[in-house]
Amino acid sequence: MxxxxxxxxxxxxxxxxxxxxxxxxxxxxxxxxxxxxxxSDMEKPEExxxxxxxxVWDGLDGKYSKExxxxxxxxxxxxxxxxxxxAADIYKDFVIDFKERKTVVKALCLHIAHDxxxxxxxxxxxxxxxxxxxxxxxxxxGKKALDFLIANSGKRRNLEVDFFGGEPLMNWNVVKQxxxxxxxxxxxxxxxxxxxxxxxxxxxxxxxMEFCNKEMSNVVLSLDGRKEVNDKMRPFRxxxxxxxxxxxxxxKFAESRKQMNYYVRGTFTHNNLDFAEDAIHFADLGFEQxxxxxxxxPAEEPYAIKExxxxxxxxxxxxxxxxxxxxxKEGRGFNxxxxxxxxxxxxxxxxxxxxxxxxxxxxxxxxxxxxxxxxQFVGQEDFLLGNVDTGVTNTSVRDxxxxxxxxxKDKCKDCFARFYCSGGCAANSYNFHGTITDAYDIGCAMxxxxxxxxxxxxxxxxxxx
Numbered sequence: 001m002x003x004x005x006x007x008x009x010x011x012x013x014x015x016x017x018x019x020x021x022x023x024x025x026x027x028x029x030x031x032x033x034x035x036x037x038x039x040s041d042m043e044k045p046e047e048x049x050x051x052x053x054x055x056v057w058d059g060l061d062g063k064y065s066k067e068x069x070x071x072x073x074x075x076x077x078x079x080x081x082x083x084x085x086x087a088a089d090i091y092k093d094f095v096i097d098f099k100e101r102k103t104v105v106k107a108l109c110l111h112i113a114h115d116x117x118x119x120x121x122x123x124x125x126x127x128x129x130x131x132x133x134x135x136x137x138x139x140x141x142g143k144k145a146l147d148f149l150i151a152n153s154g155k156r157r158n159l160e161v162d163f164f165g166g167e168p169l170m171n172w173n174v175v176k177q178x179x180x181x182x183x184x185x186x187x188x189x190x191x192x193x194x195x196x197x198x199x200x201x202x203x204x205x206x207x208x209m210e211f212c213n214k215e216m217s218n219v220v221l222s223l224d225g226r227k228e229v230n231d232k233m234r235p236f237r238x239x240x241x242x243x244x245x246x247x248x249x250x251x252k253f254a255e256s257r258k259q260m261n262y263y264v265r266g267t268f269t270h271n272n273l274d275f276a277e278d279a280i281h282f283a284d285l286g287f288e289q290x291x292x293x294x295x296x297x298p299a300e301e302p303y304a305i306k307e308x309x310x311x312x313x314x315x316x317x318x319x320x321x322x323x324x325x326x327x328x329k330e331g332r333g334f335n336x337x338x339x340x341x342x343x344x345x346x347x348x349x350x351x352x353x354x355x356x357x358x359x360x361x362x363x364x365x366x367x368x369x370x371x372x373x374x375x376q377f378v379g380q381e382d383f384l385l386g387n388v389d390t391g392v393t394n395t396s397v398r399d400x401x402x403x404x405x406x407x408x409k410d411k412c413k414d415c416f417a418r419f420y421c422s423g424g425c426a427a428n429s430y431n432f433h434g435t436i437t438d439a440y441d442i443g444c445a446m447x448x449x450x451x452x453x454x455x456x457x458x459x460x461x462x463x464x465x
Contacts, residue, residue, distance in 0.1 A: 002036040002086065003416035004029065007456040008322060014455065016416050018087035021343055022079070023459045027064045027072045032085070034059045035076070039086050048077055091419070092407050103398065105152040106357065107160035108145055109364040109375050110178070112137045113171040117202050119237045122269060122295045122303055135367040136171040142178040144388040145365045150189050152391070162196045164364075164375055169203040179215050198222065198265075200234070201246035201253075209253050217261060221250045224266040225278025225292065232271060233303070251286055259288040263337060266292040269303035273312045276320040283327065283334045291337035294446055296428050305442055314449045321453040325460045341420070341454040358426055359385070359401025363392075373401055376427035401426065404436050411439040421447045 001016040011029040013022040024032065038052050053073060060069050079085035115134045116123070146161070153159055161182065163175050175197070182193040197212060198220040212219055223246060224230040231241025254262055264287045268275035275292050282290045294313070297304040305313070320336065327333045356362055359373030366378055369388040377383040386393040404426055406418040424447065428440035 002032060004033055005452055007452055010456055010459050012455055012459060014416060015085050015087055017089045018084055020084035021455055027060065027068045030060060031056050031072050031076060103360050104154040104156055105149055105361060105363060106156055107362045108149050109162045109164050110137065110142060110145055111364060111366050111378065112163045112168045112175055113166040114367050115170050116166040117170065118200050118234055118242060120234045122233060122267060122297055137174060137367040139174050139177045141369045141388065142174060143181055144369060146178065146182055146185060148388045148391060150185060150191055157190060158192050158194060160194045164198050167200055168197055169199050169208065176211065201249050204249045209256055213256055219262045221262060221264045223250060223264050226281050229272045229278055233269060254287055262289055264290045267295050268292050269295040270305055270309060271303050273309055274316060276316040279320055279336060280323060288334045290334060307442060310445050313446060317449045317453050321457055325457055328461060329464055338450040339454045339457055343458060359398055374427060409437050409439055417448050417451050420451050
């Protein structure tokens with residue numbers, strides 16, 4: 001399967017099955033476009049047929065010189081021989097035994113606090129309540145969650161635990177106790193915990209920063225961008241904006257971590273479709289690690305992203321990509337999460353096919369110990385998997401998530417982005433289509449554009465070396 005596009009002056013050819021990326025001259029780009037319609041649905045051709053060669057000549061003769069066409073056909077054949085062009089799909093066979101595999105839990109999202117000190121207008125967690133009641137996780141429940149993770153992690157040594165909310169710092173003492181308990185268990189079970197934390201920064205102070213710098217492998221700092229954007233969507237419950245309080249704290253925190261192992265994470269909505277300006281604002285504030293995600297909300301919400309917003313949004317990603325390249329070349333670059341693409345190795349095959357592992361390898365734990373496929377399913381009783389005392393008892397839902405992969409989704413199996421997005425978010429699919437094996441169409445369009453921009457950035461930065 002071939003995906004071709006032009007971006008920022010580059011002619012890019014992606015061979016989807018091999019992952020090979022080619023920056024092509026015009027004759028190569030046009031020749032591959034002609035051949036794509038002839039070989040894309042076949043197994044890898046050993047040699048271009050006379051019919052295929054003739055099609056290229058018929059399409060390009062008179063537009064390019066005979067020498068250039070001949071040389072291009074030779075180059076294409078060489079790339080086919082090296083399995084870097086029109087490569088066969090070898091991955092579909094890996095999904096056959098997914099349901100039979102023993103489930104190994106690798107990560108937990110601990111809802112340490114179903115409460116929050118902000119009233120973000122787009123919050124899917126309903127100010128931390130998650131369709132239920134306000135609650136703080138006790139040390140006893142958290143301890144059982146870590147014990148459950150260790151017991152169900154098999155031979156896997158590296159485990160991940162994210163402290164999430166609501167606002168985790170509202171239950172800070174339990175966070176510290178659980179980290180201490182986890183460190184004790186590492187030695188007893190030959191495990192290694194990678195702790196992470198997501199915070200709105202309201203309660204952030206020097207003591208918390210110092211602890212996080214010692215114990216938290218990554219910290220996500222929630223901020224939406226420019227002051228007027230942030231304060232419109234992330235106010236306190238009295239309506240006052242949060243920007244002025246949290247930005248100095250986040251700047252200090254980022255510097256204390258030497259600008260590594262954190263993300264300033266924003267959300268853009270219909271109200272700020274010019275979100276590239278918010279990313280640039282982050283960079284101008286001195287932040288070097290950032291992400292700005294599209295809000296996912298029901299269409300009736302005034303801040304929801306609509307299909308008609310897409311042209312502006314896609315243009316914003318292009319604008320941000322150009323600024324990203326410019327600043328990298330000037331030595332004042334920043335990292336934007338969705339532009340960080342590993343073309344040399346990347347995730348393992350299972351990860352490429354099934355994504356985040358929600359419902360199987362990754363689970364969310366409520367303050368009272370209930371288990372859900374991920375934080376976005378918390379409170380939806382149809383997805384209750386069990387609890388930290390009994391373990392996973394709803395195996396039918398777990399098995400449904402086991403089979404959630406790019407070949408199980410009609411919209412994904414023939415999509416060029418499938419090995420990069422891994423089928424997208426199961427929760428978004430369910431919320432918009434009532435099934436986890438569909439795809440959120442607006443999100444797909446944005447993801448494809450981000451991948452195209454990320455590949456173009458690789459080409460542009462390589463070109464500058």
